[in-house]
Amino acid sequence: MLELLDLHFLGEEQLFCSYLLDLDDGLALVDPGPRTTLTTLESSLAELGVAVADLRHLLITHIHFDHAGACGALVAANPRLRVHVSERGAPHLIRPERLERSARRLYGDMFDVLWGTVEPVPAENIELAGDRVAGLDCFAAPGHAVHHVCFMNDEGTLFAGDTVGVRWPPSQYVLPATPPPDVDLEAWHASLDEIERRTPSALALPHFGLVMEPAEHLRVFRRRLMLWAEIVRRGASVREFVDEVSLDIDEEAAKFSELTDLLRHSYLGLKRYWEAVDRGA
Ligand SMILES: [Zn+2]
Numbered sequence: 126m127l128e129l130l131d132l133h134f135l136g137e138e139q140l141f142c143s144y145l146l147d148l149d150d151g152l153a154l155v156d157p158g159p160r161t162t163l164t165t166l167e168s169s170l171a172e173l174g175v176a177v178a179d180l181r182h183l184l185i186t187h188i189h190f191d192h193a194g195a196c197g198a199l200v201a202a203n204p205r206l207r208v209h210v211s212e213r214g215a216p217h218l219i220r221p222e223r224l225e226r227s228a229r230r231l232y233g234d235m236f237d238v239l240w241g242t243v244e245p246v247p248a249e250n251i252e253l254a255g256d257r258v259a260g261l262d263c264f265a266a267p268g269h270a271v272h273h274v275c276f277m278n279d280e281g282t283l284f285a286g287d288t289v290g291v292r293w294p295p296s297q298y299v300l301p302a303t304p305p306p307d308v309d310l311e312a313w314h315a316s317l318d319e320i321e322r323r324t325p326s327a328l329a330l331p332h333f334g335l336v337m338e339p340a341e342h343l344r345v346f347r348r349r350l351m352l353w354a355e356i357v358r359r360g361a362s363v364r365e366f367v368d369e370v371s372l373d374i375d376e377e378a379a380k381f382s383e384l385t386d387l388l389r390h391s392y393l394g395l396k397r398y399w400e401a402v403d404r405g406a
Contacts, residue, residue, distance in 0.1 A: 127282065129334060130154075130169040132162035134191075135239075139294055139333045140381055141191060144284060145173065148260045151181025155276060155284045156331045159194035160241035166195065177202045182259045185210040186266075186286025187273040188217045189304075190228060190240040192331060197221070197244025208250050209258045211265065213272035218246040227306065231390065266320070268313025269302060275316075281326035283339070288316055290346040291332035291387070296377035299342060301350040302332075304390040308398040310354055317347055357395040366392045 126147035134141035143166060144155040152175060158166060167177060177199060183206055185193045193210070196218055200206050210218055217224045221243045229236045254263045254274050261284075266275040269287040276284040283289075290299045321343060328336040328343075336342045356366050367388045371379065382388055 127278075127329075128173060129329075130166060132158045132169075133165045134159070134162055135384060137381070137384065140384070142331060142333055144329055145170065145175065146184075146261075146278070148182065150259060152179055153182035153184055153259055154180060154199075155184045155329070156186055156192040156286065157183055157195040157199055158331075159191050159239065160198055160243065161194070161239065163195045163198055180206055182206070183208045184254075184258060184261070184276055184284065185214065185218070186275060186284060186288075186331070187211075187270040188214040188224065189270065189287070190224075190243065192286065193218065194240050194243060196246050200246050200250050201244060204247075204250070206250060207252050207259075208246050209252045209254045209263075211272045211274045212253045214270075214274075215251050215253060217272075219248050219251065221245055231305065231393075232386075235386075262323075264319060264323075266316040267307075268309055268316045269304075271307040271309065271312075273316075275320065277323060277325060281324070282329050282335075283320060283323070283325035283327070284329045285320070286331065288313070289320065289328055289330070289336075289343060290350070292330060292336065292342070293333050293378055293381045296375050298373075298375050298378040299346045299349060300374070300378060300382060300387060300391075301346065301353055302387055302391060303350070303353065303394040303398075305394040305397045308394040310350070310398060313350065314347070317343060353391065354395055354398075357392060358399055361392075363389060363392045 128145040130143045132141045143158050146153045261276040266273045266288045287302050290301050292299050325339045328339050
């Protein structure tokens with residue numbers, strides 16, 4: 126069983142979602158989403174006859190607040206929950222203060238509106254993600270974030286996190302999300318190679334929904350990621366970058382990228398990446 130739960134982030138449909146899976150040893154959520162949509166998550170679960178107390182696993186692709194912000198509150202409500210996260214991501218769930226400080230610099234006054242309060246996850250609830258997680262394959266997929274992992278079930282559905290970009294239906298337009306601080310294009314291409322090697326039958330995107338033509342999606346995504354990176358490499362200002370990449374973005378994708386400030390953040394992340402390359406870091 127795989128259920129898509131629309132989190133109605135900022136009151137919008139088809140912007141952020143979580144996935145509910147019925148695994149051999151219990152119910153699991155992949156990326157439960159931000160703290161601010163926890164009540165929506167709870168009511169979507171309730172519609173399926175599921176309470177937070179019935180969940181056994183949280184599978185976390187990466188610890189950005191839009192994916193994992195609700196973890197602490199969910200564990201407080203259900204201390205039996207096992208939280209599966211990469212070794213490098215785990216410290217940020219246990220002690221979220223540093224991550225919160227850097228996100229507050231990026232989001233400013235919007236932080237509380239978007240993400241709400243951040244509660245730590247007790248260390249005893251953390252499971253470091255290895256090759257198999259609760260019956261799913263798991264592998265490192267750095268690029269968008271250094272600690273990013275992807276999960277794949279036996280049917281070949283890849284829970285991709287933000288490694289293959291975002292796409293907000295009904296729009297088909299695929300956008301890279303390259304926020305600071307740890308975009309790494311070289312690692313990212315290797316992650317995309319690994320995903321292609323595993324030939325997923327579908328991509329489950331947190332932003333948003335199932336992609337049933339993975340090969341085409343991956344091809345378009347990789348090309349656009351390179352294009353965006355080249356524009357920043359040429360020395361474009363943030364205004365020039367936004368103007369240039371906006372040229373062929375359709376209305377729906379433009380609306381949601383504006384709501385999430387995706388283009389400005391992506392510019393900043395790519396700029397920081399190229400500065401690190403030039404420093405030889
Ligand atoms: Zn992210």
